[in-house]
Amino acid sequence: MPVLPRPRGPLSAAVLDVLAGRRAAADLSGALSDALARDPDPLGDDVQLALYVCYELHYRSFDGVADDLEWDPDLLALRGRLEGLFLDAVRAGVDGGDDVQAAVDALLVEPADGSGPSWHLARDGERWQLDEYVALRSLYHLKEADPQAWVIPRLDGVAGRAKAALMTVEHDEYGAGRAERVHARIFAAMMEGLGLDTSYGAYLDVAPAPVLATVNIMSLFGLHRRWRGASVGQFALIEITSPPGAARLVAAIERLGLPQEVTAFYAEHVEADAVHEQLVRRELLAGLLEREPELAADVVLGIQASTLLEDALADYVVASWSAGESALLASAERSAA
Ligand SMILES: [Fe+2]
Numbered sequence: 001m002p003v004l005p006r007p008r009g010p011l012s013a014a015v016l017d018v019l020a021g022r023r024a025a026a027d028l029s030g031a032l033s034d035a036l037a038r039d040p041d042p043l044g045d046d047v048q049l050a051l052y053v054c055y056e057l058h059y060r061s062f063d064g065v066a067d068d069l070e071w072d073p074d075l076l077a078l079r080g081r082l083e084g085l086f087l088d089a090v091r092a093g094v095d096g097g098d099d100v101q102a103a104v105d106a107l108l109v110e111p112a113d114g115s116g117p118s119w120h121l122a123r124d125g126e127r128w129q130l131d132e133y134v135a136l137r138s139l140y141h142l143k144e145a146d147p148q149a150w151v152i153p154r155l156d157g158v159a160g161r162a163k164a165a166l167m168t169v170e171h172d173e174y175g176a177g178r179a180e181r182v183h184a185r186i187f188a189a190m191m192e193g194l195g196l197d198t199s200y201g202a203y204l205d206v207a208p209a210p211v212l213a214t215v216n217i218m219s220l221f222g223l224h225r226r227w228r229g230a231s232v233g234q235f236a237l238i239e240i241t242s243p244p245g246a247a248r249l250v251a252a253i254e255r256l257g258l259p260q261e262v263t264a265f266y267a268e269h270v271e272a273d274a275v276h277e278q279l280v281r282r283e284l285l286a287g288l289l290e291r292e293p294e295l296a297a298d299v300v301l302g303i304q305a306s307t308l309l310e311d312a313l314a315d316y317v318v319a320s321w322s323a324g325e326s327a328l329l330a331s332a333e334r335s336a337a
């Protein structure tokens with residue numbers, strides 16, 4: 001099982017102490033008030049790591065952590081406060097609105113010359129940069145598409161367009177009945193081909209806040225029924241924007257002369273997500289809004305929130321590389337936190 005990460009500030013330290021059994025969960029409210037009085041950055045390392053480890057209790061958890069802590073009321077109360085801070089920060093950074101069509105149309109416009117990591121890697125990225133990118137993305141792809149699975153029971157099965165479409169895409173994400181085709185497994189095969197550590201959570205300690213935030217937003221939207229529209233919007237964003245980025249990553253891997261098992265994950269997403277994109281637009285989004293039109297603003301929020309956080313991650317990675325630095329957190333930084 002994954003080991004608990006190192007803390008990155010007072011909030012994550014308090015949560016990790018509870019998970020490791022060094023502190024009672026009932027003592028969290030004091031730690032939380034102290035930390036909140038210091039006005040923590042909602043998108044910074046301490047808040048994002050605290051949220052990330054709280055969410056992991058609902059996925060695979062960590063070695064030595066009591067299973068019952070998943071539903072501990074004090075931990076859930078703390079998580080709720082941090083979710084409020086996170087959502088406020090995200091909402092402050094997006095336009096909002098309830099025009100789903102316009103939000104989707106905005107995703108379909110690909111710049112002729114973009115600036116994110118896939119553009120950088122396709123143009124002249126180096127092998128160590130590809131390794132870093134894949135290591136950082138492993139936090140999501142080794143649990144692809146688990147956060148979106150939480151939305152399934154929240155969709156109407158009788159007026160089943162949205163549910164059937166979501167399940168068709170999820171079925172593919174989970175290998176369509178073939179274990180070797182599960183996307184998490186194809187991703188792990190790529191990591192193996194690059195000589196990376198495929199164990200779940202292996203790169204959590206070196207993943208900076210912008211990486212954690214992209215995964216946390218999926219967990220937040222997935223875990224709350226109230227955010228089912230945003231979860232669907234976020235899922236739509238992934239499926240619609242994936243093919244061109246995946247094609248650039250295939251080109252990058254081929255340019256670096258790496259073998260076929262290393263290109264397989266992104267090659268799969270060029271093809272599969274072209275189909276998924278159609279399903280998501282014509283059936284999932286249309287079906288959801290036909291049944292629950294009042295969720296339009298939440299769908300837009302899901303699309304815009306993930307776009308905002310993905311852009312922040314892209315800027316962080318490219319800025320690090322442009323400065324000749326690693327995009328991974330250094331171990332010195334981690335132990336100083
Ligand atoms: Fe996938």
Ligand SMILES: [Fe+2]
Nearest residue numbers: 239272273276
């Ligand atoms: Fe997909």
